[in-house]
Amino acid sequence: MAKTQNGFRGERRANTIITIIFSVIAVAYLYPIFVVLLNSLKTNASINTSTFAFPNSDTFMGFQNYVKGMTFGNYPFLKSVEYSFTITILSAALILVCTSMAAWYISRVGSLVCKIAYYLFVFSMVVPFQMVMFTLSKTADTLKLNTPLTIPVIYLGFGAGLAVFMFSGFVKSIPLEIEEAAAIDGCGPIRTFFTVVMPMLKPTLISVGVLEIMWVWNDYLLPYLVLDINEYRTIPIHIQYLRGSYGSVDMGATMALILMSIIPVIIFYLSCQKYIIKGVAAGAVKG
Amino acid sequence: MKARRVKPDGAALNSSLIRRPIQRCFWLFLLPTFASFCIGFLYPFLKGLFLSFCKFKTTSHWKWIGLGNYATIFRDASFLHAFWYTALFAVISLVIINVLAFAVAYALTRGMKSSNIFRTVFFMPNLIGGIVLGYIWLMIFDGILIHYNTAVKLQTEYGFWGLVILMCWQQIGYMMIIYIAGLQAVPEDMLEAAKIDGASGWKTLWHITIPNVMPSITICTFLTLTNSFKLFDQNLALTNGSPFVTQADGSVIKTTEMLALNIVNSNTSNTRGPGQAKAVVFFILVAAIGLLQLSANRKKEVQQ
Numbered sequence: 188m189a190k191t192q193n194g195f196r197g198e199r200r201a202n203t204i205i206t207i208i209f210s211v212i213a214v215a216y217l218y219p220i221f222v223v224l225l226n227s228l229k230t231n232a233s234i235n236t237s238t239f240a241f242p243n244s245d246t247f248m249g250f251q252n253y254v255k256g257m258t259f260g261n262y263p264f265l266k267s268v269e270y271s272f273t274i275t276i277l278s279a280a281l282i283l284v285c286t287s288m289a290a291w292y293i294s295r296v297g298s299l300v301c302k303i304a305y306y307l308f309v310f311s312m313v314v315p316f317q318m319v320m321f322t323l324s325k326t327a328d329t330l331k332l333n334t335p336l337t338i339p340v341i342y343l344g345f346g347a348g349l350a351v352f353m354f355s356g357f358v359k360s361i362p363l364e365i366e367e368a369a370a371i372d373g374c375g376p377i378r379t380f381f382t383v384v385m386p387m388l389k390p391t392l393i394s395v396g397v398l399e400i401m402w403v404w405n406d407y408l409l410p411y412l413v414l415d416i417n418e419y420r421t422i423p424i425h426i427q428y429l430r431g432s433y434g435s436v437d438m439g440a441t442m443a444l445i446l447m448s449i450i451p452v453i454i455f456y457l458s459c460q461k462y463i464i465k466g467v468a469a470g471a472v473k474g
Numbered sequence: 475m476k477a478r479r480v481k482p483d484g485a486a487l488n489s490s491l492i493r494r495p496i497q498r499c500f501w502l503f504l505l506p507t508f509a510s511f512c513i514g515f516l517y518p519f520l521k522g523l524f525l526s527f528c529k530f531k532t533t534s535h536w537k538w539i540g541l542g543n544y545a546t547i548f549r550d551a552s553f554l555h556a557f558w559y560t561a562l563f564a565v566i567s568l569v570i571i572n573v574l575a576f577a578v579a580y581a582l583t584r585g586m587k588s589s590n591i592f593r594t595v596f597f598m599p600n601l602i603g604g605i606v607l608g609y610i611w612l613m614i615f616d617g618i619l620i621h622y623n624t625a626v627k628l629q630t631e632y633g634f635w636g637l638v639i640l641m642c643w644q645q646i647g648y649m650m651i652i653y654i655a656g657l658q659a660v661p662e663d664m665l666e667a668a669k670i671d672g673a674s675g676w677k678t679l680w681h682i683t684i685p686n687v688m689p690s691i692t693i694c695t696f697l698t699l700t701n702s703f704k705l706f707d708q709n710l711a712l713t714n715g716s717p718f719v720t721q722a723d724g725s726v727i728k729t730t731e732m733l734a735l736n737i738v739n740s741n742t743s744n745t746r747g748p749g750q751a752k753a754v755v756f757f758i759l760v761a762a763i764g765l766l767q768l769s770a771n772r773k774k775e776v777q778q
Contacts, residue, residue, distance in 0.1 A: 202586050209581065209588075213595045216643070219610050226613065238617025285507040292503035295496050304508060311515045313764035315704050317737045318757040319518035321750060322525065325533045326518055344514015347507050366492055376496045380503075405603030407707050408738065423605040427711065430609055438613070445606050452601045460594060463601070468651050 220449065227252050227442040234438040252439035256447070259440045260429045264447070267425040270335045271404060274421060277335075278342035279399045282350050283392055285343055290354030291384055295366075305355065311348035316408060319345070324412040333413050341413055342403055349470065350395050357391040358384075397459075397466035404452070422448045526750040543751035552727050553752055556736035563634065563732065564702035567641050571698050572691070575646045579653035580679070593654070597647035608711020611640045627716035633730035640708055645701065649694045656690030657683065689771075696767035703760055706734040715739070733759075 225241060226234045233246035242248070257264050293301040323341070327333050332340050361384065369379045385392075407423040416424055426444060430436055456463060496503065521533065526543055530536035547553050578596060582589040599607065615626045615636050626632045660683055668678045684691075709715075715728025715735060731739070733756055740749040 202584065205581050205584070206586055206588060209586075209592050213592055216595055216599070219614055219643070222614060222617075223610055234613070235616075236620065238613060238620075285510070288503040289507035292496060292500070296493055298497075301504075304504065307516065308511065311511070311519075313761040314515070314519060314757055315734070315753075315760045317706075317734055317753045319515060319522055320738070320753075321741055321746065322518035322521040322533055323514065326513060326521075330513065332513070340510050341514045343507065344510035344512070347511045347515070351507070363492065370491045370495070376492075376499050377502065401601060405601075405605075405707075407603065407605050407710075423603050423707070426609065427605050430711070441609065442613070445609060448606060449602055453598070456598060456601050457594075464593075464597060464651055467600070467648065468655055 223442050223446050223449075227439065227446050229439060231437060231439050234442070248439060252443040253447070255437065256440040256443040259437065259444065260425070262420060262425060262428075264425065264444060267420045267422050268448075270419055271421045273335050274338055274342075274410065275400055275403045278339040278346075278403045279396055281339045281343050282346055282399050283396055286347050286350035286395070287354045287385065287388055287392065288380060289347070290351045291358050291380060293351070294355050294358040305351070308348045308351040311345075312352065316345070320408065320412055327413045333415060335414070335419055338410065338413055341409070342399075345409070346399060346402065350399065353391055353395050353470070354388065357388060361387055391469075393462045394466035394469040397463050398470045400455075401463075401467075522750055523754060525747070526754045529747050531746060539747070543747040544755075546748045547752050547755065550748065551721060551725060552731070553736055553740075555727050555729070556731050556733050559634075559730070560703060560705075560733045563637065563705075564699055567638050567645075567702050568695060568698045570638065571642055571645050571649055572694055574642065575649035575694065576653050576687075576691075578646060579650045579657055580683075582650070583654055583657045593647075593650070596650055599644045600648045602644075604705075604707025605711045607640060607644060608708045611636065611643075612712055627713055630717060630729040633713040633716065637705075637708060637712055637730070640712060641702070641705070644708075645698065649698065652690050652694055652697075653687065656687035660686040692767070692770050696763060696770070700760060700763055700767075703756075703763065704734055705732055706738070709735045 222239060226238065228248055228250075229242045229246045229252075230248055233240065233242070240246075289304075293305050323345070327338075327341055332338060365383060365387075366379055369383045374383070405423060406421075407427060410419075410421050411424050411427075414421075414424075416428070420428060426441070426448065429441055429444070525533065525536060527538060527540055528536035529539045529542070578592075582592055586592075602610075612626060615632065619625050619632065624632070626636050664682050664686070665678060668682050673681070709730070709732045713730040715731035717729055719727045719729055721727060728736075728739075733752075737749060737752045737756055740752060742749075
């Protein structure tokens with residue numbers, strides 16, 4: 188008895204030690220983002236020479252870097268924010284609606300065409316973007332899919348594989364009797380899908396939605412190759428353009444932009460953290 | 475009309491009640507996705523495969539040259555360097571990321587009170603895009619290295635280990651989530667039995683926990699491997715291949731350039747044929763890893 192109690196106490200002490208160690212690691216983990224915040228408030232010279240120092244009266248810039256960042260690189264930052272949001276939201280919505288319908292069709296009809304389509308979708312999951320990038324950017328140009336409002340079609344095409352795969356996995360587990368009952372009651376396939384099947388797909392809709400949002404929001408190469416980047420720049424393209432093309436870069440303004448581009452991500456993460464972690468885990472296990 | 479086959483599992487039931495009406499709505503359900511799929515994947519893929527055997531400057535003017543492009547790329551020192559560099563990076567980051575992620579997951583599933591907060595913190599870098607991550611870490615590495623009068627872009631080793639650190643920071647949280655799910659599925663009674671039998675912590679870990687989380691280990695191993703091979707944004711932002719070394723024959727090797735970046739960089743107007751051939755080789759590599767993973771997963775399913 189005494190021994191077990193000792194054991195528990197030992198375990199508790201070990202837990203306290205681990206908690207302290209992890210707290211230190213967690214602070215270190217967040218430190219890079221904190222440094223970005225610090226530097227976004229400092230002068231360029233002090234960012235380069237004393238990156239980790241707190242701003243003092245000589246190096247403190249207030250929000251000047253943020254003001255400068257707004258029009259930095261002869262391109263309004265807010266425009267790239269707008270494009271990023273437009274492309275991400277439209278693409279994710281289009282992918283969710285279209286691929287869930289396609290997955291339902293494939294699972295329920297089950298003809299040879301469906302099987303071939305399904306295996307093509309699954310196959311596309313292992314193909315890296317570099318394989319198609321050159322011909323894809325030409326095709327997109329020819330078909331005028333090179334604007335923020337039309338690029339979601341490309342995202343739907345290239346991202347369909349994983350989404351169809353995840354949806355089909357779930358559709359197969361839905362009992363057919365529910366849809367049969369709907370059909371007997373005179374419900375057509377379109378209404379059956381949107382009022383009966385889609386509500387049941389909700390967990391997978393969230394998982395796929397999270398995966399697609401994270402992919403499209405952070406994607407650099409696809410929009411870079413497809414869009415006309417003098418006119419349309421998403422946030423990653425904008426930041427890469429600022430850093431990649433000039434000899435000496437305005438570090439302060441860049442840091443301000445980086446911080447502003449991280450903030451929506453952090454808000455998104457903290458507000459639907461549970462779904463994000465679940466969605467990511469589901470995508471990893473299946474894909 | 476063909477005779478109806480009724481499948482025993484009922485998953486693809488050929489019920490006229492459901493199947494035929496859906497089939498009539500082909501244009502609404504399947505067509506939009508499949509048409510986009512043809513535009514966004516199938517056609518570019520097939521055309522890309524075809525063009526890798528051609529000499530071309532634009533996709534409409536091509537000349538068939540057979541395996542010429544493939545012969546060129548295997549003599550291309552920069553491509554071979556990128557391949558070995560990527561392979562080395564993949565192996566090293568695979569080991570470090572998986573060991574650390576497993577250790578973190580193991581510690582966080584020991585019933586610690588604030589483990590949820592730590593999970594939130596460790597996962598967060600995963601959501602930040604590769605380009606932004608690259609520039610954050612470039613600033614930090616250069617901020618340290620400036621005190622030694624050097625910079626990340628000046629030394630191959632700095633670029634390599636910098637990228638390893640960056641990838642660890644980004645991916646440990648992700649792999650940790652998968653390991654936590656695996657660890658939580660380890661049967662409680664097995665752990666209890668081991669405790670009653672007097673097995674030490676290490677022995678329990680080695681003989682009970684690790685065999686039970688083997689599926690998670692497989693998933694994470696393959697994920698880190700594919701992620702390393704496909705790595706592009708972070709590589710572009712952190713070093714973009716610097717430092718460059720000029721060879722005796724005048725060609726330039728970008729010493730920290732990985733495969734994906736090498737392919738994108740070789741897509742200039744003069745080298746499009748070889749660039750496309752590189753992409754095909756790259757695709758075969760990544761697909762082979764993916765197929766290995768699929769078969770590993772299937773084996774696991776059979777065992778269960």
